[in-house]
Amino acid sequence: MDSQVLVALALSLVGGLSTSIGALFVILNHAPNLKMLGLLQGFAAGLMLSISFLDLAHNALNSIGFLKGNLWFFAGVLFFAFVVSFIPEPTVVARTDENNRQKDDDGSGKDLMRKHRRQVLFSGIITAIVTGISLHNFPEGMAVFLGSIKGLRVGLNLALAIALHNIPEGVAVALPIYFATESKWQAFKLATLSGFAEPLGVIIVAYLFPSSLDPEILEGLLGAVGGVMAFLTLHEMLPLAFDYAGQKQAVKAVFLGMAFMSASLYFLEISLPKEMSL
Template sequence: MGGEPSMMENVVPALILTTLAGLATGVGGLIAYFIPRPDMRYLSVSLGFATGVMIFIAFVDLFSNAREEIGAGYANLFFLGGLLTVFFLDKVVPHAHMNGRADPHCDRLYRGGIMLALGIAIHNLPEGAAVALVSMADLSLGIPIAIAIAIHNIPEGIAVSVPLYCATSDRKKASLYSFLAGMAQPLGAILAILILMPFLTDFVLNASIAFVAGIMVMICFDELIPIANSYGDEHLTNAGLIAGIFVMMVALALFQ
C-alpha cells in the first residue's frame, strides 16, 4: 500500500493529538475552580459553536474525502454505520445525557454528574478513534480535527464539573472526573490503532473515516444541539453554530 509508511510514521503524532484533545475535557472541568454558583446558560453558545465545528468538518472534509477515495456507495454505507453505532450505544449503554436541568439548589446532582461523565467517556472512545485514524491518514487534516474535538470537549468538561461541584462542593473531585472522562479519548485511539493496524489499507482507512464522520454528526444531533437548546434557546445555539462553521472555514483554508 502506497500510503502505509506515512501512516506508520503518523502513529505517535496521532496519539499525541488525541491525548491533547482529551485533555481539553479536563481543561473544561477546571471551571469548577472559578464559578461561585452554577449558571450554565452560556453553554448554549459554546455547544452550538462546537456543533458547527463538528458538522462542518465531518461533511466538508471527512465524508467528502472518503467519498472521493472509495466512492459514494461505500462512503454512504459506512457513514450510516457511524450514525447507527452512536444510536445503538445510547440505547444499550445506560448513561445520562447532558440535559441542562441543573437544580438551582445544587442537590441530587452527584449521581447525575457521575452518569454524565460516563456518557461523555462513552462518546469520547469513538472520537479518539476519529482523531487517530484521520491523523494517520493525513496529519495536516488530523490537526484541525483534533482542534474541533478539543473545542467541544471543553464545554463537555464544564458540564461534568459544574453539577459535581454543586453536589459535593469538592472542586478537586469535580475536575478529576472531567479529566478521567476525557482520557477515554486516547484509549479509543489506542484501541483503534491496535485493532485496525493489521488490516489497514487505503480502503479500510477511508471507510473508517466515513464511519467516523457519521459518529460525529450523530453526536451533534443526538447530544450537542438538544443540550445547547436546553441551556439557552435555539437562537443562541444557532449563533454559536454559525460561528463554529465560520471559524472552521477559515482554519481549514489556512491549513490547506
Template sequence: MTLAFMEDLNPVVQALLATLFTWGITALGAAGVFLKRELNRRLLDGMLGFASGVMIAASFFSLLKPAIEMSHDMGVPGWLPAVIGFLLGGAFLYLVDRLLPHLHIGMAMNSAEGLKTSWQRSVLLVLAITLHNFPEGLAVGVAFGAAAAGIQEATLAGAVALAVGIGLQNFPEGLAVSAPLRREGISRWKSFFLGQLSGIVEPLAGIIGALAVFMVRPLLPYALAFAAGAMIYVCVEELIPEGHSGGHSDVVTIGVMLGFALMMMLDVALG
C-alpha cells in the same frame, strides 16, 4: 505540536499525542470550576452550539470529503463507502446511546438514558460527555492513520487541523461537566476530576482509529465516513437539543455558525 516534529513520528504516536492534546483541553475547560461555581446557561448553550458547529464542519471537510475522493481512486462509486460508513457510524452511536447509562446536563435522575442502573448522578453525567468524546478521538486517529498511509487526499496538516478543532470544542464540554457537578455541591477538585475524566476516552479511541486504518488501508474511506456519522449523530441527538433546552435557540445557532466557520477555516488553511 509542530508539523516538523510530528512528521518523524509513528502514526499511532501522532494520534496519541494529538488526542492527549484534546484531552488536555477538556481538562482545561473542566478547570473553569475553580474560577466560578455557577455556569451561565446562556453561555453554556452557546458553547454547545459552537461544539456542534466544529463537529459538523469536521465531519464534512476532514472526513467525508476525503472519503469520497479516496473512493474514486479505489475504483468504487464515490458515494458508496461514504454512505455505508456514515450510516454505520450513526447506527453504532445509536446502539451505544441505548445501552450505555448516561444523564444529560440539567436533567432529573428519572430521565437517565440507556440501561437502568444505580450509578450516581455524577457518573451518569460524565458518561454522557464521554459518549460525545469517543467519536471525536476516533476521528482524529483515523485522520492521522490516513495521512500516514500516503493517501493524497489526507494530509498531516489536515489531521493536525482536525485535532486543533476538536480540542477547541472540548473546552466547553469539560466545563459543561464540571460546572453542573460543582453546582450540585460536589467539591471543586472532584468536579474537576470528573470533568476531565470525560475526555480520557479520546486517546484510546485515537489509537484504535490510527491502527485500524493504517493496517487495513482498503477500509480507510469507510472508517473516515464512520467517524463522520458518529459525530453527526452526537450533534443531532445530543448537543443541539441540549442547547435548545435552555431556551436560547438564537445563541445556539450563532454558536453553530461560529464553530463551523472556525473549523472550515482551519481545515482549508492548514489542510
C-alpha cells in the same frame, strides 16, 4: 510506538483534557454561564458539521464512489446511534440555590440535605464513569486516530472540534460532584479523569487498525467517522446549544463554526507540507 499513534495520542489528550476546562467553569463560578456553554456547543457543532459533510464524507464519496461512501457514512451513524442508546450523554443541570441549602436548620432538614447530597454525588460519579470510562468517548478517540493516519490536517481539526464539545461535558461531570462534596479538587479530578477515555480509545484502536491501512478501507472508515460526527452533532450538540444559548444565537454560532473550520481547512492545506496534508 509509531509516530502517527503518538500524534494521535497528543491530539486526543488535548481533546480529552478539555473536560478540565469545563470543570474550571464550575469551580471558579457559583454557577456556570450556560449561555456561553451553549455558544461553545453551537460553535463546536459548526466545526463538526463542516468536517463531517465538507471534508470526511466528501472525500469518501470522491475516493471510493457514491454508493460505498454513503454505506460507510451511514454505518457510522448507526454505530454511534447504537452506542448512545446504551450510554446516554450527560447534561448540565442547574445548581441548587445556596440559600435553599441553609434555610432549614432543623435535624430533618439536615438529614434531607445529606440524603440529597448523596444522591447528587452518586449521579455525578455515574456521570463521570459513563462519560469517561465507558465506551461513549471511544469513538472520539477512534476519530482522532483515523484522522491522524489520513493526515495531520484532519486529525488536528477533529481534535479541535472534539475539544470544544468536551467543555460542557466536563461541566456535566464536575457540577454535581462539586455540589455534593463542596470539594473543588474532587470535581476537577473526576472531570479530568473522564477525559482520559479518548487517548485510551486511541491506544485500543491503534492495535485494531494498522497505520498502513488499505487506502480504500481508510477512506471508508473516515466516511464512517463523518457519520459518527454528524450524529453526535445533530443528536446531542445542537439541542444543547439551542437550550443554553437560544435558537437564534446558537444558529449564528453554528455558521461561525462552519466558516472557521472552512478557513482552517484552507490555511492548513496551503501551509502544511504535502506529506502531512491531504
